[in-house]
Structure formats: structure tokens, C-alpha cells
Amino acid sequence: MNKRALSTFLISSALAVACSDPPPMNEELEAAEVAYSYTPVGKRDPFKSIFEDLTPSEPVKITELQRFQIDQLKIAAIITGRATPYAMVEDPTGKGHTLTRGTLIGKNYGRVAAINPDCVVVKEEYRDYTGRKVTNEFSMCLPKPDDTKID
DSSP: OOOHHHHHHHHHHHHHHHOOOOOOOOHHHHHHHOEEEEOHHHHHHTTSSSSTTTTTOOOOOGGGGGGGGGOOOEEEEEEEESOEEEEEOTTTTTTTEEEOOOOETTTTTOOOOOOEEEEEEEEEEETTTOOOOOEEEEEEEOTTTTTTTTO
């Protein structure tokens, strides 16, 4: 065979092999490639700020008791022995306010958690920088009779 015929034969056989159908692939591989489909349902948007959820969207109304810090308020009276116990606090201006369970109090959105015969328990809930919920508990107690004596 001459060189030209040999090169023609090699090129044509290479083209024949290249143009022939590929060998059948394993069906498991084809099914695995087709089965996955991305769906964003239930996933958070990676481009949305995580701080948007923490800020209120509408202005929040502040009560009179939320204008003062908790340590600025003084317990004046507690009424228990009823289905709903009451307490009375006095703000720095001398005005009295009644408290029941769930009343918002203090600048940090504290809530009256319990009213005991001697003390009022206030809980403040907030999230720290990692997003964990943190609860601070304060007790505002009535002054004891020995504490109010004046010499």
C-alpha cells in the first residue's frame, strides 16, 4: 500500500469510529443526573440581610411605663389574693401606674411576668449578636418596714 492510501484508510476509519453511536451508558448514572432539580422553597435568600427580620416594619407605640428605666420606678403597693393580682408603681414624676401580668414596662420592652405578695417580677427578652434569645429577670420588691424608718 502506498502512503496516500494508508493515510486515507486511517482517516476514514478514525472518522467512522468517531461518528458511530457511543456505547450505552449505565442507566443509574443517567437517572442520577436527571433526578436533581434545585428548588428554593424552604431556603433563605442568601442576598437578603439577616438584620431585616430584627427591625420592626411599622412604628411601635410606646406606653408611659416604657419611657423610664425599670430602676427608676418604685413599687408603691401590691394587691394579691385575687384572680388577677395588681401592683402600683410610681414614676420619677410622681405619677402612679397599675401593673398586671403582661404589662410592658421599661425601655427594653420588659413584661411583668409575675406579681407576688412582696415583689413584681419583670422579664426582658432580646437577641444577642449571635441571634440567641437571652432573658433578663428583674425583681422589684416592696420596701420592708425596717427600711422606711426615719430616725
